[in-house]
Amino acid sequence: MMDCVALSCKVCTSWQGLLLTVSLLTCWLIPTTSQLTIKSVPPIAVEGENVLLFVHNLPKNVKVFSWFTGARVLKSCEIATHVIAINATVIGLSHSGRETVFKNGSLLIKSVTSKDSGYYTLRILDANSRPKIIRTEFFVHSPLLGYKKHLTPSQLKIALVPPRVEENINVILWVFQMPKKLQAFAWHKGVLPLDHLKIASHSFLTNSTMLGHAYYDRLTVRNDGSLLLLNVTKNDTGLYTLRTISVDLKLEWAIIEVQVNSK
Numbered sequence: 001m002m003d004c005v006a007l008s009c010k011v012c013t014s015w016q017g018l019l020l021t022v023s024l025l026t027c028w029l030i031p032t033t034s035q036l037t038i039k040s041v042p043p044i045a046v047e048g049e050n051v052l053l054f055v056h057n058l059p060k061n062v063k064v065f066s067w068f069t070g071a072r073v074l075k076s077c078e079i080a081t082h083v084i085a086i087n088a089t090v091i092g093l094s095h096s097g098r099e100t101v102f103k104n105g106s107l108l109i110k111s112v113t114s115k116d117s118g119y120y121t122l123r124i125l126d127a128n129s130r131p132k133i134i135r136t137e138f139f140v141h142s143p144l145l146g147y148k149k150h151l152t153p154s155q156l157k158i159a160l161v162p163p164r165v166e167e168n169i170n171v172i173l174w175v176f177q178m179p180k181k182l183q184a185f186a187w188h189k190g191v192l193p194l195d196h197l198k199i200a201s202h203s204f205l206t207n208s209t210m211l212g213h214a215y216y217d218r219l220t221v222r223n224d225g226s227l228l229l230l231n232v233t234k235n236d237t238g239l240y241t242l243r244t245i246s247v248d249l250k251l252e253w254a255i256i257e258v259q260v261n262s263k
């Protein structure tokens with residue numbers, strides 16, 4: 001299963017390493033009317049929680065659907081296949097014993113661990129047997145990362161300005177209630193704290209900001225954590241995650257969804 005999921009242990013460890021030093025540190029499709037979409041609920045979980053990969057608008061003519069760990073459709077990464085006509089589920093090689101497939105397409109994963117972090121792929125076959133593939137992702141914080149269960153929910157909030165975003169405008173991801181005494185914060189596209197998905201990070205210890213490659217010429221990071229993103233394109237659609245780490249290693253995070261509409 002580890003080979004299938006996008007976040008390998010190596011990545012998790014290097015992320016923890018990064019976290020302990022200075023710098024801290026997606027494919028969620030956006031619903032438009034009756035479009036097929038999936039969401040992870042919650043997109044960021046803590047070990048031991050259940051995660052539901054929630055399928056909206058599964059087409060009526062779907063005959064068979066399959067869930068896979070990872071971003072690709074590989075037999076060895078198959079969790080389960082469900083045949084609707086006969087209401088039968090066939091378990092795949094990547095089934096860990098904790099997954100339940102529902103006939104509406106959704107997948108429940110119980111008692112997640114950090115190893116479950118990563119991408120999940122749904123393939124549906126309709127009456128014409130034309131496959132349609134759609135992905136989601138979630139991240140599971142391990143208790144090692146300083147997050148204690150039953151902690152009061154994060155106060156951290158993000159607002160999108162303007163709330164309706166069109167192509168080629170500038171947008172602000174405005175941060176409220178940033179925790180005090182931070183050592184660092186980081187923004188990622190999507191919910192996975194992977195280096196290649198990093199938008200920006202800031203260390204208060206060294207007062208230095210680093211920008212992700214794709215953002216060099218069109219991003220400003222403000223001291224309060226807010227982002228100014230210039231000239232957005234449809235490619236900027238998706239989830240944005242802000243993570244903070246305080247000097248006493250307490251983590252907080254907040255997620256916002258940005259939909260870039262055509263003019």
Ligand SMILES: *[C@@H]1O[C@H](CO)[C@@H](O)[C@H](O)[C@H]1NC(C)=O
Nearest residue numbers: 054055056057102104105106
């Ligand atoms: C699908 O079924 C599961 C289990 O019954 C339920 O929790 C979930 O809300 C359903 N999803 C939709 C989109 O109806």
Ligand SMILES: *[C@@H]1O[C@H](CO)[C@@H](O)[C@H](O)[C@H]1NC(C)=O
Nearest residue numbers: 084085086087088089102103
């Ligand atoms: C489908 O199968 C599940 C168990 O595999 C059962 O609980 C459920 O009632 C069945 N649904 C229908 C509509 O037959």
Ligand SMILES: *[C@@H]1O[C@H](CO)[C@@H](O)[C@H](O)[C@H]1NC(C)=O
Nearest residue numbers: 203204205206207208209223
């Ligand atoms: C951090 O660096 C910026 C310039 O890069 C400077 O304007 C700011 O005053 C510095 N802040 C602190 C607290 O040193």
Ligand SMILES: *[C@@H]1O[C@H](CO)[C@@H](O)[C@H](O)[C@H]1NC(C)=O
Nearest residue numbers: 167168169230231232233234
């Ligand atoms: C914004 O991006 C478009 C391409 O997506 C480009 O044609 C245009 O010149 C850019 N505008 C500015 C002000 O950078």
Ligand SMILES: *[C@@H]1O[C@H](CO)[C@@H](O)[C@H](O)[C@H]1NC(C)=O
Nearest residue numbers: 167214232233234235236237
């Ligand atoms: C959007 O992303 C795709 C793939 O990542 C890339 O091929 C394409 O050029 C991008 N388009 C823009 C306008 O940046």
